[in-house]
Structure formats: C-alpha cells, structure tokens
Amino acid sequence: MARATHPDYLKKILTARVYDVAIESPLEPARSLSRRVGNHVLLKREDQQPVFSFKLRGAYNKMAHLTKEQLARGVICASAGNHAQGVALSARRLGCRAVIVMPVTTPKLKIDAVAALGGEVVLQGDSYSDAYQHALTLQQADELTFVHPFDDPDVIAGQGTIAMEILRQHEGPIDAIFVAIGGGGLISGVASYIKAVRPEIRVIGVQTRDSDAMVRSVKAGKRVQLNDVGLFSDGTAVKLVGEETFRLTRKLVDDFVVVDTDEVCAAIKDVFQDTRSILEPAGALGVAAIKQYTATHKCKGQTLIAITCGANMNFDRLRFVAERAEFGEQREALYAVTIPEERGSFKRFCELIGPRAVTEFNYRISDADEAHVFVGIAISRRDEADKIARNFQRHGFATVNLTDDELAKEHVRHMVGGRSDLALDERLFRFVFPERPGALMRFLSSLHPDWNISLFHYRNQGADYGRILVGIQVPRGDAKAFQAFLDALAYPCTEETDNPVYRLFLR
Known part of the structure; x- marks a missing residue:
C-alpha cells in the first residue's frame, strides 16, 4: 500500500x-x-x-474513489459492526454489492442493521482479526474490492x-x-x-x-x-x-x-x-x-x-x-463481613451502616458460630470504602473490602446462599417495600428478634419498590405468634416455603 x-x-x-x-x-x-x-x-x-x-465517513470516501469496474464487481469488508454498516449504506447509495464478514461475537443489533441496509452478512471468527482473514479469502475467490476499516x-x-x-x-x-x-x-x-x-x-x-x-x-x-x-x-x-x-x-x-x-x-x-x-x-x-x-x-x-x-x-x-x-464511578463498595451467629448481632451490624444506602445484602446461615454477610453500600468517594471497612472492624466485625475484587463483582455476589443443614424450621418470604432512603434499615429493624434470620437477599435494582427474600426460622409452636407478627408488619409479603425452586436449590 x-x-x-x-x-x-x-x-x-x-x-x-x-x-x-x-x-x-x-x-x-x-x-x-x-x-x-x-x-x-x-x-x-x-x-x-x-x-x-x-465509520461511514471513511467507508464512503474509500468507495467513492473506486472505479466503475471495481464497483460493478462489488466490495467486501471485515468489521465488528460499525464499519460494516458504513460499507452497507455506502454500497446502497453507490448501487453495488457489499459482502460483510463479521465476528460471531458481533452484537445482534449491528448484524440486523447491516442486513437491513442490504449487506450480505457472513459470520466468522471471534474477533475482527479472525473475520479479516476470512474476508481476504472471499475477496480473492470473488474478485471483490476490499474496503479496509482503518488501514487505508x-x-x-x-x-x-x-x-x-x-x-x-x-x-x-x-x-x-x-x-x-x-x-x-x-x-x-x-x-x-x-x-x-x-x-x-x-x-x-x-x-x-x-x-x-x-x-x-x-x-x-x-x-x-x-x-x-x-x-x-x-x-x-x-x-x-x-x-x-x-x-x-x-x-x-x-x-x-x-x-x-x-x-x-x-x-x-x-x-x-x-x-x-x-x-x-x-x-x-x-x-x-x-x-x-x-x-x-x-x-x-x-x-x-x-x-x-x-x-x-x-x-x-x-x-x-x-x-x-x-x-467505575466509585459509588458502590462491596464487603464480606463476619458477624457472630447470635441474637442481636445482625441488628447491631445494621445500625453501624446507619443512614447509608444499602445496595445489596446477601446472607445464608452456614455456621453455628459465625455468619458471613455479603453487603454493598453506596459511597460518594473511593476512600470511603476503606473507612467503612475499618469502622466495621473497630466494632468487632471482621471485614474484607471486595470493591476491587473481580470474582466478587462478577460471580460471587450472585452465588451467596444455597442449602444449609442449620436452617431448621425455616420459612421463606418475599417482602415488598417502598425504595426510599432508610427503608431497608427500617425493614430490618422491624423484624422480630424471637425468630432467627437464616437467609436474606436484597439488591437495589433502581425500581420504585424494593424486593427482599427472607428465610426465618420459626418453631412450629410459634406459628400463631408469627402470623400475628406478619399481620402487624407494614410490608406486603408472600410466603414461598412450598415453592419448588426454593425446595430444589435452597432447602
């Protein structure tokens, strides 16, 4: 060149x-x-x-400089999507054939857009470089003019x-x-x-x-x-x-x-x-x-x-x-916190969080002596994450800051839970509450201390109502008192104890 x-x-x-x-x-x-x-x-x-x-700027400028003979034979390109659309649109404007080789990983939105513009889509390889090599092979076979996405x-x-x-x-x-x-x-x-x-x-x-x-x-x-x-x-x-x-x-x-x-x-x-x-x-x-x-x-x-x-x-x-x-905006911090598996410790931990917005709260009973909680908290500056962790530790809660942990962010946050042999007499409930500042803490404070929380899952999804899944250990002799507690609670709830999903994966 x-x-x-x-x-x-x-x-x-x-x-x-x-x-x-x-x-x-x-x-x-x-x-x-x-x-x-x-x-x-x-x-x-x-x-x-x-x-x-x-991308249509470069694609059209290249194709507008082709000879009539080259346009008559048609063009080919390799692209992850945007150059492909530029070539397809330019080909439609110039009245020529366009073969577009795209990686199989290309978003469907881009594939559909190229096809809608009249491009002949060929999917090949996992990246642009893979598609490029295949496009060179097709170019020679069909005597097409190659429209390079950048090196021209x-x-x-x-x-x-x-x-x-x-x-x-x-x-x-x-x-x-x-x-x-x-x-x-x-x-x-x-x-x-x-x-x-x-x-x-x-x-x-x-x-x-x-x-x-x-x-x-x-x-x-x-x-x-x-x-x-x-x-x-x-x-x-x-x-x-x-x-x-x-x-x-x-x-x-x-x-x-x-x-x-x-x-x-x-x-x-x-x-x-x-x-x-x-x-x-x-x-x-x-x-x-x-x-x-x-x-x-x-x-x-x-x-x-x-x-x-x-x-x-x-x-x-x-x-x-x-x-x-x-x-990326340093607005959420993630922690793994260990708290004693004893009455009142769960509430004491929540009081330490105070007025801060809780973005996620996951817990499943797994040990007779300690509870491991996965919690997300909204922050305004990155240095707050370490300060919060130190505050938890000062009050006796062992804490690991997971804010920069890829495993925690991508996978573990979705996997906290599972079956537990310790969850005796467990009943499962879905609660709904208005998603307002402090609403989650008010909900936690309203839970009666006579019954142990054995499962807790909450994630702020940005909706107007928050949804919480709670497992509570209720001895059979306390059924009547527990029902009175639910009736007095100001949050709508649905019992899911007999749900087959719960019994297959959590019970």
Missing part, C-alpha cells in the same frame, strides 16, 4: 467525499460532567450519524473530516481531543488534521486494558499482535493495528490513556445523564479517558473534547453496564 505523507493527508481530508451519506455531527457541551471534573468537556456526537457511528489512506482521510468539523465548530482554545483506538483509523485521521492545522492541541488515544494493541505497539516501536482481545468494547477489539495507522499514530499522537470496563460503564452513564443518549462501549472511551486524565493530572479549566464515536449498543447489555457503572 502506498503511504501518503503528512501534507497529503491534509489535502485528502479537505477534499474527502463524506457528506453524501454523513452529517456534520454536533459538538455539544457535557454540562454535568464538566462541573464534576472542573473542566469544559465537549462531546463530538458521531453517535448521531445515520448508522450511529463515524482514503478511509483515514474520511475519518479525519471529524477533526476538520471540530475546529470549525469551536474556534477557541482546545487543550486536548480524546479519541478511541481500535485499529487506529479514527485517531490517524484526526491527528493528521489537528497536527497540520493546530499542532498545539494534544491528541490523546484511548484503549481498554484488554485491547491495547496500539499502546503496546507504540511502546515497543513496532506492531504488536495480541493473542486475545476483550470483547466488551467490541468496536475496538483489534488484535493487530494497521501499518499506516501505526506509523501515523506513533508520529502524531501525544499520549495514551488506558481505561477498564468499569470506567467505560461509568462513562456511558455520564453521557446518558448529560444527553439522554446511550453510547456503545467504544463510543464512551473518550469520556472515560477525560475523567481519568483530569483526576491524574489535576487539571482545571481546560477545554477537552471526546469523540463519542458510536451508539450501537445491544439492549440486553445495559443490565451489565448499569451494574458496573457504580464501581
């Missing part, structure tokens, strides 16, 4: 053909986030493009038009632009234009910890291929960056920020709060990086721009995002 020099890219960007299919996306202030980080944060809303991603001068130039728009839309000072990196096409185009026109603006690349091929390559001084890539941010899950994009990124990009999954989830939430729009993980990398960058460098009053490069999010992934956003 012939490499374009830096001045060539400026000319290519200025003359790129993108607006037959793309819009000039807005540059909008993120007011709430700006206040929180103490800097002027702007979002370049590429998630508002017709295919909800910037025309594609790079098409993406560079985003930087051209940014400088036109904001003529004042800009301190840094944060750009997500997968294969490197977007940052190569943006950096080529910025460094040619406004070289004082810092261009900062962003990758996830489990898909950081460009960061490793720049550090090594040569392209480094990853054995595996994380698939949460599927739009940037690239094992090997391009030759040309590596050359340009190494030469032009000022710095890099690496973010984790929790930070990305928190950034998705941040953008939603400011715009009421939901980004895909790759689209939120720039925002996550701004938050980390401002905290690390203690900068204030700067103008920082994040390119929100995509919004093709599978709806069922939102559950995971909401769950992990609180950790």
